[in-house]
Amino acid sequence: MPLFEITVITRSLSKVDLVKALTRAGSTLLDNGAIIEKVESLGHRDLPFKRIAKQTNESVYTSNYFLFHSHLSFDAKKHVLSTLRHDLDTVHVDAIDVTKTTSEVKKCNLEEIMKPPAERESVKSLRENQKMGHFTRQMIYKRTEKEWKSIPKSYPIAPPRP
Template identity: 60%
Template sequence: QGGISEEGAVFWSDKPRRSRRNSEYWIPGRKDMPAFEVSLITRSLSKSDLIKALVRAGNVLLDHGAVVEYVKSLGFRDLPYKRVAKQTREPIYASNTFLFHTHMSNDARNAAKSILLHDLDMAVKELREGQKMGHFTRQMIYKRTEKEWKSIPKSYAIAPPRP
């Protein structure tokens, strides 16, 4: 029962942890909160963006009633599948991987899973709403409009825009 978003952001593994004392699966005092390992696979991000992504994922889990035991960094690892970068269309074979050891109910797991799998859509929406344009983007837009303006023959009369 695992799921991977199109961007390869989150992979859920519903494996209960084994107890160190005996070979049976360890379940905390409450039987309605089994243990889950949530694998978070991010793309290659800067340190500050990586921290923001981890905090956002942790907050989603905590907001849905999960108890996060600990977060472990598994490092920059090879991916179990091939991904393609959006802008460069180059294949990506490795990425940052983190493991959240959590206890949560099945309802909370399903709610958090759906939110984390659609996190990219929400982040893009937030970015577009309050986006500031960078210098490079402005320059590209200026050059494009300048080219279009220069390509219009100036000897002809330009018709006014239609209402």
């Protein structure tokens, strides 16, 4: 079973109601075969944009954020998310697969970046593989044609008359 990070954002509730909402969410997870590793509270904070409470249709601007780190099957995840989304105390519920989000460590290339642009390998490859569009070629042709016409041409000088 993959590890999921389930985000639960609730309405602004009293402590008693908040505990009830979290125990409902936790029991929903456990009833569907989840193994809860950790529950984190990210605190009471402002929402990035306004949400609407389900029961009262009031605007919600601040709420409580919680993270459930749990192992859960994919089928159970769909059922859990639909159940938690229909809970009246939750404003938003989402799950992220943590095992897929781990990325490889990138190598530091500060020495390459500190070189002047003319000496960098990336700039050299850009210059070598540079493609020129039709419009650019046409502008270059017109410019060279204009310069060619602006050069005074020398005419043959007639031989002197006797």
